[in-house]
Amino acid sequence: MLSAERRFLMELAENLVGEEGRKVVSIIAERGEITDEELAKILQKPTNEVRILLHRLFESRILKYRRERDEKIGWYVYFWRLTDESAETIYTQRKRKVLEKLKKRLNYERQNTFYMCVNRDIPRLTFDEAFNNMFKCPVCGAILEPYDNTAIIKILEKTIDTISNSSS
Ligand SMILES: [Zn+2]
Incomplete structure (x- = not known):
């Protein structure tokens, strides 16, 4: 080698x-x-x-x-x-795997609406989770507000783009 x-x-x-x-x-x-x-x-x-x-x-x-x-x-x-x-084959395979993961994540972000406690004491919830909790925080009981994930989507799109266009 x-x-x-x-x-x-x-x-x-x-x-x-x-x-x-x-x-x-x-x-x-x-x-x-x-x-x-x-x-x-x-x-x-x-x-x-x-x-x-x-x-x-x-x-x-x-x-x-x-x-x-x-x-x-x-x-x-x-x-x-x-x-x-070859290193190239391994690199290409890894790139494909990483892209797959990122695209899955991007789909998840696009297909879901998220909610967040105003006190930020829990991770964000999906619509279903929020709905099941009557739009109240399961920890502190405060009202849940919609969570804007546009920034996350933009970062994911940009990362996918960068990796897709990287050499080999
Ligand atoms: Zn809370």
């Missing part, structure tokens, strides 16, 4: 799970393949914590694994390695 790609994976891993992510990528890059237990030993962390980390990196397509059944202990051993996808 090119070192620029490796650097990209390390940065991405750090963004996702913090400094530990960078370490994991660098260790696996050096070793080629590693099991959960081996990695836990190197990081001096509990195996279950390391597994959570590995799965998050897997979900983000940074890592891949193969598994083998250990006949002695009777369960599967996972061997982790770095993805062979």
Whole structure:
């Protein structure tokens, strides 16, 4: 793997799970393949914590694994390695995922009317929630007033636009 790609994976891993992510990528890059237990030993962390980390990196397509059944202990051993996808593919996939999330959120904002307590002691409520509470705050009993989400919609639209038009 090119070192620029490796650097990209390390940065991405750090963004996702913090400094530990960078370490994991660098260790696996050096070793080629590693099991959960081996990695836990190197990081001096509990195996279950390391597994959570590995799965998050897997979900983000940074890592891949193969598994083998250990006949002695009777369960599967996972061997982790770095993805062979290009940085560009991973980047494009991530971009698509982020856009999907933002668009969902935008639809939610557009399709709902919101209400807010005048005392601002609760998060905003949807129309249905406000209706069920007879337009009174469930905490302090004050009257609920309509909440204008135009600013949120504008920010979402702008962010979606920026990300859609960013390179690759
Ligand atoms: Zn209130």
